[in-house]
Amino acid sequence: MAGPQVIISLDPSGRAEECLTEKDTAVVWLRQDLRMGDQPALAAAARTHKRLVPLYIWAPDDDGEWAPGAASRWWLHDSLKSLRESLEVAGSGLILRKGEALPSLLDVLKLSNASAVYWNVLYEPAARKRDEKIIRTLKKYGVEVCSFNGSLLSEPASILNKSGTPYLVYGAYWKRFLAEQIGTPLPEVRKLPPLPASSKHLRSLTLADLALKPKSSWDSGFTETWRVGEDAALKKLVSFCGGNIGDYAASRDVPGCEGTSRLSPHLHFGEISPRQVWAAARQHRGAGASTYCKQLVWREFSFYLLHHHPRIATEPLRLEFKDFPWKGTASQLKAWQRGRTGYPIVDAGMRELWHTGWMHNRVRMIVASFLVKDLRIHWLKGAKWFWDTLVDANLANNTQGWQWTSGCGADASPFFRVFNPVLQGKKFDPNGVYVRRWVPEIARLPTSKIHAPWESGINLDYPKPIVDHGSARFAALKAYDDIKRIKRGGPR
DNA sequence: TGAAATGTTGGGGCG
DNA sequence: ACGCCCCAACATTTC
Numbered sequence: 001m002a003g004p005q006v007i008i009s010l011d012p013s014g015r016a017e018e019c020l021t022e023k024d025t026a027v028v029w030l031r032q033d034l035r036m037g038d039q040p041a042l043a044a045a046a047r048t049h050k051r052l053v054p055l056y057i058w059a060p061d062d063d064g065e066w067a068p069g070a071a072s073r074w075w076l077h078d079s080l081k082s083l084r085e086s087l088e089v090a091g092s093g094l095i096l097r098k099g100e101a102l103p104s105l106l107d108v109l110k111l112s113n114a115s116a117v118y119w120n121v122l123y124e125p126a127a128r129k130r131d132e133k134i135i136r137t138l139k140k141y142g143v144e145v146c147s148f149n150g151s152l153l154s155e156p157a158s159i160l161n162k163s164g165t166p167y168l169v170y171g172a173y174w175k176r177f178l179a180e181q182i183g184t185p186l187p188e189v190r191k192l193p194p195l196p197a198s199s200k201h202l203r204s205l206t207l208a209d210l211a212l213k214p215k216s217s218w219d220s221g222f223t224e225t226w227r228v229g230e231d232a233a234l235k236k237l238v239s240f241c242g243g244n245i246g247d248y249a250a251s252r253d254v255p256g257c258e259g260t261s262r263l264s265p266h267l268h269f270g271e272i273s274p275r276q277v278w279a280a281a282r283q284h285r286g287a288g289a290s291t292y293c294k295q296l297v298w299r300e301f302s303f304y305l306l307h308h309h310p311r312i313a314t315e316p317l318r319l320e321f322k323d324f325p326w327k328g329t330a331s332q333l334k335a336w337q338r339g340r341t342g343y344p345i346v347d348a349g350m351r352e353l354w355h356t357g358w359m360h361n362r363v364r365m366i367v368a369s370f371l372v373k374d375l376r377i378h379w380l381k382g383a384k385w386f387w388d389t390l391v392d393a394n395l396a397n398n399t400q401g402w403q404w405t406s407g408c409g410a411d412a413s414p415f416f417r418v419f420n421p422v423l424q425g426k427k428f429d430p431n432g433v434y435v436r437r438w439v440p441e442i443a444r445l446p447t448s449k450i451h452a453p454w455e456s457g458i459n460l461d462y463p464k465p466i467v468d469h470g471s472a473r474f475a476a477l478k479a480y481d482d483i484k485r486i487k488r489g490g491p492r
Numbered sequence: 493t494g495a496a497a498t499g500t501t502g503g504g505g506c507g
Numbered sequence: 508a509c510g511c512c513c514c515a516a517c518a519t520t521t522c
Contacts (some may be wrong), residue, residue, distance in 0.1 A: 417493095
């Protein structure tokens with residue numbers, strides 16, 4: 001047996017971590033990095049060990065109240081299938097387990113006689129807490145842990161402002177972010193060390209055992225819309241960078257046309273890395289590519305905020321919003337969820353979400369503003385609905401997005417910025433293409449009335465607005481004014 | 493990564 | 508020619 005080897009982490013942010021290994025088998029614990037390209041943990045393990053056990057543990061209970069929702073599980077099933085095929089082509093395979101991560105991991109380590117575990121870091125609060133505990137336990141057992149940054153362009157902990165505190169304003173963060181050295185993506189792992197000879201005893205489950213796919217088939221729209229997996233993600237990146245990225249600055253706001261990259265679910269599951277996306281986008285000059293990069297860094301900023309303020313997944317960053325007088329009824333929430341609010345642009349978005357597991361970002365802002373400000377329903381109710389229905393559901397982005405719209409987050413849209421669903425529709429869906437696609441019962445209206453059907457005088461099988469925007473806006477501003485007064489200690 | 497209210501300006505009609 | 512009003516267009520302020 002060779003002497004101890006020293007592995008230097010491939011982490012391009014410069015935080016080299018040293019790993020000592022003595023034995024020849026390692027486990028690569030795959031989590032949200034379901035790819036072969038730019039895969040720091042897998043690449044390092046493959047270079048260093050004679051035998052590898054690629055492992056995925058379905059451990060929804062470890063995530064507490066943020067266990068993956070139905071749409072995420074749908075995606076995960078296909079993503080694991082695709083990854084397993086890639087691992088097999090490379091000469092390996094994928095061991096599947098379910099249940100709490102730590103005991104599963106210990107069991108696989110014991111059965112495979114592995115001396116090391118490799119993984120790419122997760123940044124969600126529950127995962128961080130769990131992984132810290134796992135690291136302590138593994139150290140006790142003499143198992144070494146080699147961890148890498150495979151899902152962010154930067155290390156959240158290392159970016160601070162001049163007074164040593166985390167940034168709270170995106171513009172300032174962005175300026176600082178540009179000073180980061182962003183590494184080039186690692187080459188795809190094509191050849192992997194084999195599974196241990198005893199791999200039959202590793203007691204892998206089948207993909208069906210994980211029961212990720214829905215029992216009743218509500219997913220036909222998903223199947224039509226998405227090609228899951230690393231190959232599809234890379235193709236999408238290439239085609240976006242070869243085409244729409246040039247017009248991205250303008251067309252990203254038009255939900256009726258395919259102006260965005262639609263990479264979000266691929267990024268969430270790690271079928272593609274942000275470094276790969278960054279590298280491809282940076283090859284372009286012009287406003288489109290730089291706007292796109294700025295959006296990609298919003299994702300960084302979201303993780304950054306969640307890292308420094310782990311409570312914000314359920315609590316407003318700006319604590320005065322804890323006293324906000326939320327209202328809204330269960331039936332209003334349901335109307336919003338089902339796309340029956342009577343405002344076409346809102347309903348179109350909610351139906352696109354239900355049908356495809358995705359919603360255009362401009363429309364996410366509109367429907368969120370409507371829930372929080374027009375219906376005055378707590379943003380967490382919206383966040384939970386998105387969590388269950390989005391294939392790209394991501395705790396950092398989802399939290400950041402909802403708090404931004406609600407005015408209670410970092411660098412948030414001020415609360416008094418209330419979207420008018422009619423004007424937003426006219427501005428960003430001027431020909432009504434998007435609304436007609438998702439709200440077919442009003443498709444025959446003239447474009448001049450498509451965003452305000454109640455003005456048409458035509459009898460339609462479509463609800464009247466469940467609230468009047470003008471008065472809802474007025475009431476929301478009044479409620480906001482009240483919490484501001486309370487904060488100042490004034491009269492109620 | 494708003495919208496609405498309010499203010500300002502300037503041209504044209506008209507007495 | 509002048510003052511006055513109207514109003515659109517644009518700018519600024521406020522919510």
